[in-house]
Amino acid sequence: MTKYDLDAIICRENTCSIKNDYRDCEEMLCMWVADMDFAVAEPIVEAIKKRANHPIFGYSYIPDRLYKAVSSWYDRRQGYCYDPKQILTYYSVVSAISLVLISLTQEEDVVTIMAPTYMNFPPAVNGVNRKIIYSPLINRDNHYEIDFENLEDCLSKSKVFLHCSPHNPAGRVWTEEEQCKIASLCLKYKVLVISDEIHSDLIMPTHKHIPFITVCENAKDFTITLLSATKTFNLAHNGVAFIMPGNQEHYQTIKKNMDKFHLGSMNIFATTAVLAAYESGEEWLEQVILYVENNYKIAKNFIEEKLSKIKVLPLEGTYLMWLDCRNLGMSVTDFFEKNAKILGEDGILFGQYGAGYYRINIATSRLIIDKMLSRMEKTYQEML
Ligand SMILES: Cc1ncc(COP(=O)(O)O)c(C=O)c1O
CATH class of the missing domain: 3.90.1150.10 (Aspartate Aminotransferase, domain 1)
Structure with a gap:
């Protein structure tokens, strides 16, 4: 060791x-x-050095091995096996939020976010002309809780719930029970969930992360999970993010937009780092x-x-x-x-x-x- x-x-x-x-x-x-x-x-540093020792850094493709490594990592760590064929590679989780919104919603559609909120959520939503309503968390005896009454009111007016799980900055790891309740409200009001789970590998030992896509039988149909190796392995700004739509149609629509703008490739050092991270980190x-x-x-x-x-x-x-x-x-x-x-x-x-x-x-x-x-x-x- x-x-x-x-x-x-x-x-x-x-x-x-x-x-x-x-x-x-x-x-x-x-x-x-x-x-x-x-x-x-x-292992990540060594893999990058080894690749850098080869003196040509030309156009590269993303090998199947990478999609399998991503899927197998989340299966092992979080108990959910994302289909390697339904993982889209991208360069940033924040930017992925805007891309998913552009792909699956209309201008002026409303997005619910729990507050306080990670500061880059509002610009990612407002930047593509979607509106935000905030559902404030309640600090009850020094522990944040969801105000479900308020959340229901917000979701009843929304097309999207932008979920931060675990929550930055509140530090909460949402329980299965809490997320089941969120899912049933989203089902009731036909709300799409963008679940930003970038922090989901950084869970304190007495807690367990529950991927939103697992919280009810048909969560796959309305959940787009965003993940990355960057937060987990200290590779921030190295151009890595994964968009995991549970539903084939969502996958196709998002992919079409990515292709339109020639997005989705990863640079060779990011590919090398991600492989080493998930296989040996x-x-x-x-x-x-x-x-x-x-x-x-x-x-x-x-x-x-x-x-x-x-x-x-x-x-x-x-x-x-x-x-x-x-x-x-x-x-x-x-x-x-x-x-x-x-x-x-x-x-x-x-x-x-x-x-x-x-x-x-x-x-x-x-x-x-x-x-x-x-x-x-x-x-x-x-x-x-
Ligand atoms: C909840 C959340 N999402 C996204 C990001 C940033 O993701 P990216 O650098 O891939 O855009 C952060 C960074 O702190 C974050 O806390």
Whole structure:
């Protein structure tokens, strides 16, 4: 077994890293955009190096082996076998949302999204002239729950439900029961579900991801699942996404639009990385999940003990810790960014229902987590 050194602090400066190069002062701890500070799994790096050693990078095709690797990965990890012949490759999950909307809905159609919401959902929907209504989640005793009454009202006026599962930024891994209820409402109002499951491999050990397509007998007919190896294996922006329509007709319509714009190919390094990831990356992923869980537990215990005005929401999935700072008595940007020099993300970026919250990416070395906590404690003592 390879033991990965996840404690290592790897300098990312001058690598065109959005997370690290876009900061306004040297001492800022960069804990915002959702990629990891961990070195990519060795089998992936080795596979890319091996391919790069061949000096010709011409037009490439996507081998059948890749579709089989994707299907077999989700079968093994999540218990659902997507038909390899019904997987469309694409370059980005966010862009796939727009493509699916263009393919299967009309302008002015309404899309329901639960709020707070991942900040790139609204532009992906508005950009193709579809309308959004938000169904706010309820933070009940520090745990987000779905307001089914409100959701039903929203779905009754919608053509699409844009599902975020697991939920970014709320950190929820939706249960089978919750998703069955969503599915029955979608059936009732003939609503199509775009289920963005990009975070579905990053599930804390006491939770289980349930693919939306499995939650009822005919979910296949109205579910388009979006997946990717990028979040799972720290390959963000490497041009990989998978569109998995459960229904043949949906597949054909989306594919037609992709062909129209000559989309759907993957560059050779992305293909190489994805194959290595799904065939040999599992050991790395298991270690990353346990490491993130440990970071979360350390942060949660520390904050609960020493910064009691901040509440840590349960992290069921993702590596994005969501903090309820509504009782802090000062703005989150003043506390974290101006004073503690921690650059996470102001909850308002996730819409009005995120106001007073703060998101911190904890897929980083334990040493950075310790630094973050001591800066938070110092600021807390000085400011409050
Ligand atoms: C829910 C969700 N969907 C999509 C993405 C981004 O996907 P992509 O980079 O493939 O567009 C993210 C990134 O954080 C995300 O959280």
